[in-house]
Amino acid sequence: MRLAYIHIICIPGRGKTHISRRLxxxxxxxxxxxxxxxxxxxxxxxxxxxxxxAEWFDCHNAEAMALRDKCNKVTVWCRVYDVWCMMYGVWYMVYGIWFMVYDVWCTVYDVWYMVYGIWWITFKVHDRMLR
Structure with a gap:
């Protein structure tokens, strides 16, 4: 089974959710x-x-920025754990590619951190399944 993750990242109000759902x-x-x-x-x-x-999304609002970062990071790890569980559930049922489409709004550092974390866990899961 092959996995593919599609991350759609852009500034708010540009149609990320619409494109994600249509895709x-x-x-x-x-x-x-x-x-x-x-x-x-x-x-x-x-x-x-x-x-x-709009003030809540201002980058100078430290309290809101910390809360948004916390939501982004918790979301990523919850979803990765969910992917881990679902991979075991669909391993024998699905032949082809399983896509997960993320609609994300975060900083560039968080994106690289998130992609690295997702691929690291994906490789670990594949390694355990192959043993």
Missing amino acids: GQYLSFFHAIPVKVFNVAEYRKSMCGGLKD
Whole structure:
């Protein structure tokens, strides 16, 4: 089984969620590939409470910045752990590529940290499955 992660990263209000969902629908309908779309903004809204004003997204607002970073990092590790569990669940059922589409808004450092963490755990899971 091969895994693919698609990360869509851009400034807010540019259509990341729409493209993520459309790409997921396309892959699952035309190619019969199981797809899971996860939107970090929806997770943040559930954790921090609904819509926020522009001041909350200001990079000089240290309290909000710390809360957003915490949501991004917790989200990544929760989703990676979920991928780990789901990989064991679909290992014998799915032949092809399993896609996970992330809709993420974070800094460049967090993106590299996140991608490194996801691929590290993916390699560990594959290594355990091959033994």
